[in-house]
Amino acid sequence: MRRFKRTLVAAALTTTVIAGTAGWATGNQQQAVTGPPPGTTAWRTDQVLHRDLPDPASAGPATVARFFASLSEAQRQELAARHPLVVGNLDGAPVALRYQANRWAISAEEAGERARAADSSQAPYQRQAAADRAERYRKLLAPGRQILAFDPRGRGQLAEVYGDLAAARHTAVVVPGSDIDLGSFDRDRDPYGTPAGMARSLRAELARQAPGTPTAVIAWAGYTTPVGLGLDAATGRLAQAGAPRLDRFLGGLAATGTPAPAVFCHSYGSVVCGLAAHTLDRAEAGDLVVLGSPGVRAESAAGLHTRARVWAVRRDHGDWIGDIPHVEILGLGHGADPTAEDFGARPVSSAGAHGHTGYFAPGTESLHNFARITLGAYGAVSTG
Incomplete structure (x- = not known):
């Protein structure tokens, strides 16, 4: 009975908190980003190596690591250049390669935001938001930063x-x-x-x-x-x-x-x-x-x-x-x-x-x- 009473009290407290007396009602519901990284569709269909590439949605990190271990450095670099957002987020890929891929991906995102910030057809608030995002990306590209994962979604x-x-x-x-x-x-x-x-x-x-x-x-x-x-x-x-x-x-x-x-x-x-x-x-x-x-x-x-x-x-x-x-x-x-x-x-x-x-x-x-x-x-x- 005592435990039941404690549960009822806890339930009442939880309801009160959620209702906002402690500020919990100030949040906004978020849509979770899930699934494989952007660019996965193009990666899956790429036959540049004349072989299937590991599916980011289903291949485990150990499988990904073995795949990259089987490639030459030139092949790794080519995949990273062609699919920077995939390689940069592909758990099991070589760490240094992910750093490089993410630099390419962030550079591309920065260029896109700079273009949007300069587009006179956009509303002023949209241009300012794009400029702010571009500045954020510029800072991520500072020398010495090691970005192991980057997803702009x-x-x-x-x-x-x-x-x-x-x-x-x-x-x-x-x-x-x-x-x-x-x-x-x-x-x-x-x-x-x-x-x-x-x-x-x-x-x-x-x-x-x-x-x-x-x-x-x-x-x-x-x-x-x-x-x-x-x-x-x-x-x-x-x-x-x-x-x-x-x-x-x-x-x-x-x-x-x-x-x-x-x-x-x-x-x-x-x-x-x-x-x-x-x-x-x-x-x-x-x-x-x-x-x-x-x-x-x-x-x-x-x-x-x-x-x-x-x-x-x-x-x-x-x-x-x-x-x-x-x-x-x-x-x-x-x-x-x-x-x-x-x-x-x-x-x-x-x-x-x-x-x-x-x-x-x-x-x-x-x-x-x-x-x-x-x-x-x-x-x-x-x-x-």
């Missing part, structure tokens, strides 16, 4: 590598939460709430803790995130669409010889990680670390059915996510609190962190611990 998706992925002995992947897309990927405001800011901060901490050890951190914004705190943020619909994309991305890293990363899942990104967890083996993710989490759609760490080590970062008292009911009722909410002792995750201290986006801020115990987990120094992780 919808609000845009991106993955960027910080460090030498080919030489790295330890790696990490950052999975962000709501309001992240091509435009906010590396915004100046609230930098440690962006995948780029999180990844750069972790990479710098890795260099501080293990100078001379090759490391790489990937900021992965490869799924359609919720906007604001509406129904998209309260349900698993977008996470269910994003989880297979994360699984495939991590499989692509494993297929190209990248050491199994520690995967850091922030906010709604932890819902994505929770739904992907059961498909990941130790070669694809050695550790899953959830922070600022509303839940992972499981009632316990064991319920994730993953071979990865599962960690939960203790919340800062100023993190508003702690006010969200940790329930799942009629599709609303994301389940148990991963930081609860009975959930069974390994605890991680966040001393010094402030708010919902402060966990990667320099000097925090959470950031120190993230580097220790990435480096495999598990005994040094403080629990708080």
